Amino acid sequence: MRFDTRAVHTGNEPDELTGAVTPPIYTSSTFAQAKIGKTKGYEYSRSGNPTRARLERAVADLEGGKFGLAFSSGLAAETAVAGLLGHGDHVLICNDVYGGTFRLFNQVFSNFGVAFDRVDARDPESLERAVKPRTKMVWMESPTNPLMLVLDIRKVAKFARSRGLTLAVDNTFASPCLQNPLKLGATVVVHSTTKYIGGHSDLVGGAVVTSDRGVYDKLKFLQNATGGVPGPFDCYLALRGLRTIHLRMRRHSENASAIVEVLSKDRARVAEVRYPFLKGSENYRVARRQMSAGGGMLAFRVKGGYPAASRFLESLKVFTMGESLGGVESLAEHPARMTHASIPEAERRRLGITDDLIRLSVGVEDPDDLVEDVRTALKAAVPVP
Numbered sequence: 001m002r003f004d005t006r007a008v009h010t011g012n013e014p015d016e017l018t019g020a021v022t023p024p025i026y027t028s029s030t031f032a033q034a035k036i037g038k039t040k041g042y043e044y045s046r047s048g049n050p051t052r053a054r055l056e057r058a059v060a061d062l063e064g065g066k067f068g069l070a071f072s073s074g075l076a077a078e079t080a081v082a083g084l085l086g087h088g089d090h091v092l093i094c095n096d097v098y099g100g101t102f103r104l105f106n107q108v109f110s111n112f113g114v115a116f117d118r119v120d121a122r123d124p125e126s127l128e129r130a131v132k133p134r135t136k137m138v139w140m141e142s143p144t145n146p147l148m149l150v151l152d153i154r155k156v157a158k159f160a161r162s163r164g165l166t167l168a169v170d171n172t173f174a175s176p177c178l179q180n181p182l183k184l185g186a187t188v189v190v191h192s193t194t195k196y197i198g199g200h201s202d203l204v205g206g207a208v209v210t211s212d213r214g215v216y217d218k219l220k221f222l223q224n225a226t227g228g229v230p231g232p233f234d235c236y237l238a239l240r241g242l243r244t245i246h247l248r249m250r251r252h253s254e255n256a257s258a259i260v261e262v263l264s265k266d267r268a269r270v271a272e273v274r275y276p277f278l279k280g281s282e283n284y285r286v287a288r289r290q291m292s293a294g295g296g297m298l299a300f301r302v303k304g305g306y307p308a309a310s311r312f313l314e315s316l317k318v319f320t321m322g323e324s325l326g327g328v329e330s331l332a333e334h335p336a337r338m339t340h341a342s343i344p345e346a347e348r349r350r351l352g353i354t355d356d357l358i359r360l361s362v363g364v365e366d367p368d369d370l371v372e373d374v375r376t377a378l379k380a381a382v383p384v385p
């Protein structure tokens with residue numbers, strides 16, 4: 001079956017017991033045992049829960065993977081994947097990654113003896129140069145947060161495979177609807193389901209998908225042993241979100257493209273636009289090969305630095321200023337002072353997360369209202385005689 005049909009049905013099959021078309025939410029923390037150790041597949045909801053199992057199956061299916069695991073947040077999912085590493089191991093972290101991912105390796109796993117280096121995945125030499133005898137994993141995002149770089153997943157996967165490394169790809173920005181990293185050679189895919197999978201800004205969650213049985217067994221162990229599991233209500237919300245992901249992603253992409261066009265034309269006020277499907281950009285060629293549409297995320301640099309950026313954000317009426325992304329409503333934020341403030345300033349500057357950078361999560365409202373909002377706020381932010 002095709003993606004749109006699977007999005008509606010996988011994990012949402014009618015309840016076997018009653019035929020309920022919307023399956024029940026299993027809130028139980030524990031499950032009755034007929035004899036000691038004789039269960040119906042579930043014993044305690046940290047180790048397994050029927051509603052969570054439905055979500056895990058759905059995310060795995062939509063990513064084209066064999067095994068899925070759901071977590072209480074994207075960072076809990078990342079923590080499980082990083083838990084595959086041990087003392088003395090080394091990770092290559094590609095280009096810009098979500099600030100919380102950097103913090104996880106820089107301030108948490110470094111305390112357990114896991115070392116890392118940052119590499120520019122656009123340059124294969126950079127990966128070769130940075131690899132060490134104890135390198136075990138490559139971690140990447142594409143498109144990246146917040147700079148919207150599109151990294152060639154196939155190329156990085158080829159490198160990882162040639163060195164026997166696990167490749168973890170954070171697919172949060174593209175969603176399983178627009179890009180499937182496992183099909184491009186990744187070992188594991190990570191999601192913050194808080195974003196496009198949930199789709200309505202009403203849950204915090206995470207997921208990991210892999211087709212590697214050995215990796216899955218370790219992650220399943222870590223999920224239970226560290227305990228960062230989602231509650232059944234959040235699993236239900238994520239499952240409900242998935243049923244419309246194909247419709248939402250289409251509209252997110254159309255609306256973002258309309259805004260990209262407006263921003264690209266306003267050269268008096270906008271210094272640079274970053275969007276995977278921006279024709280003529282360095283991203284475009286790779287994006288067309290690995291994504292089916294550009295998605296709802298974009299970033300741009302406003303002329304006039306921080307004062308202009310803050311005026312823009314404060315002038316928006318339809319967009320809400322706020323962190324996070326991937327919901328039906330449009331959001332705007334200032335990465336340097338909001339989502340990526342946990343990255344040290346010098347590192348932010350080196351990466352290009354500067355004070356003129358604005359990130360938009362374009363929602364599914366009427367495109368004309370969004371375009372008008374952006375145009376009006378830009379005019380307020382950068383007066384041009």
Ligand SMILES: Cc1ncc(COP(=O)(O)O)c(C=O)c1O
Binds near residue numbers: 073145173191206
């Ligand atoms: C790309 C990306 N990965 C991971 C995360 C972390 O997810 P969560 O906030 O659900 O822990 C985020 C959060 O913004 C993100 O943007």
